[in-house]
Amino acid sequence: MNIVRYLRYPQSDLSASLDRIASMRAEMDRMYDPSFGSSLRSPASLSGWNPAVNVYQDKDQFIVVAELPGLKKEEIQISLHDETLALSGERKREGSSEQGLLTERFYGKYQRSVTLPTAVDPDKVTATYKDGLLQVVLPKAEEAKPKQIEVALK
Amino acid sequence: MVPNEDNRPIAYVTPLADIESAEDGYVIRAEMPGVGKGELEITVDNGELMILGRRKPTDFTAELIYREIRPHDFRRVYELDPSIDTTKVSAKIYDGVLTVTLPKAETVKPRKISVQ
Numbered sequence: 001m002n003i004v005r006y007l008r009y010p011q012s013d014l015s016a017s018l019d020r021i022a023s024m025r026a027e028m029d030r031m032y033d034p035s036f037g038s039s040l041r042s043p044a045s046l047s048g049w050n051p052a053v054n055v056y057q058d059k060d061q062f063i064v065v066a067e068l069p070g071l072k073k074e075e076i077q078i079s080l081h082d083e084t085l086a087l088s089g090e091r092k093r094e095g096s097s098e099q100g101l102l103t104e105r106f107y108g109k110y111q112r113s114v115t116l117p118t119a120v121d122p123d124k125v126t127a128t129y130k131d132g133l134l135q136v137v138l139p140k141a142e143e144a145k146p147k148q149i150e151v152a153l154k
Numbered sequence: 155m156v157p158n159e160d161n162r163p164i165a166y167v168t169p170l171a172d173i174e175s176a177e178d179g180y181v182i183r184a185e186m187p188g189v190g191k192g193e194l195e196i197t198v199d200n201g202e203l204m205i206l207g208r209r210k211p212t213d214f215t216a217e218l219i220y221r222e223i224r225p226h227d228f229r230r231v232y233e234l235d236p237s238i239d240t241t242k243v244s245a246k247i248y249d250g251v252l253t254v255t256l257p258k259a260e261t262v263k264p265r266k267i268s269v270q
Contacts, residue, residue, distance in 0.1 A: 054223045056216035063216050067187040067223055069250030095181065099174040105185060106170075114220075132187035132250015 049110035051087065059146055062116050062138045069132030070094070070105075076134060080122050085136060086113040118144035166229035169207070169252070177264060179238065179257035186228045187250035194247060196254070198240045203232045205245075205252060237262040 056063040066087055068076060075089045088111040119141035127136045171184035182203075186194075189207035197204045207228040234240065239259040246253050 052222035053220070054218060055220040056212070056214065057219050058214075058216040061216070063214060065212070065223065067185075067250075069185040069187040070183075071249065094183065095172075095174050099176055100172060101175045101180075102171075102173040104170040105172050105183065129249075131190045131247075132185070 049091075049106040049108065051110055051112050053112060053114055055114060055116070059140075061140055062120065064114055064136045064138065066112065066134045066136075067132065068110075068129070068134050071129070071132070073129060076129065078125075078127055078134075078136060080120070080125060080138075083116045083119055084113055085116065085138065087111070087134065120144075165224075165226045167224050167226045168230050169205070169228045171230065177258075179255065180235070182232065182252075182254040182256070184228070184230065184252045184254070185250060186247070186252050189228065189247065189250060189252070191247055194245070194252065196243075196245050198234070198243055201234050201236070201240075203234055203243070203254065203256070205230050205232075205254065207247075207252065 052067045054065045056065070064085055068087075068089075071089065071091055075091060077088045079086045079088075088109070090109045091107050093107045116138065120138040121141050124139040125136065127134060129135075169184040169186050171182055174181045174183075182205075184205060186207035188209050190210070193208040193210060195204075195206040195208075205228070209225065209227055234256065237258045238256045242257045244255045
């Protein structure tokens, strides 16, 4: 499976080197805690907001869960091109930025794509949003489902 | 990091949070995706605010094949400014964003003094 991080802007030399530092840090974190997998994202302020996703599968479907806290339904766009699910939108700031003492959350456009290992049925994709988690259910295309073949023992 | 019974540290995710300041108090907005009202624990003790959000298990049984979302609960502790009236702290959570409102005590709010 191939999971691609979108880059919003062509990278400048500075942000490229900062990304290298972030990826080194990610590498070190992985060495210290293998259970996290590749969980570390580069800081949002450097590369835009790339929401974290988990991907699950069973024999009939894939389920993609994305962390998108504080969004309205109209701020979430979901599209599917072949096996690639793309999430995008924009988050607006609540309250005024002038009163901000500390801003860690990311505001503005976000984009994220996930390429699934097999074909899915585009007409049967459904999505729900609850408590800041987006859950997209993508049923596998009939031809991609595992088939049980009876083999007669001689 | 708080050690548990085996003396191993319990891992938490530190939620990303914004803090706003106004004349009448502070507002903290912390991202806790997947946490609802029932999974929240908020305490104010000894001048510290502790926010804890527990993640719910998924409501399906499919196998996890790719992970970026850390499975740990969210936790963060803030030291409170002495001007905050700790009896009036309130909190709500909506769409995975926890909003904690921390009003200042009446005595420390700026007042206009009229001159006789």
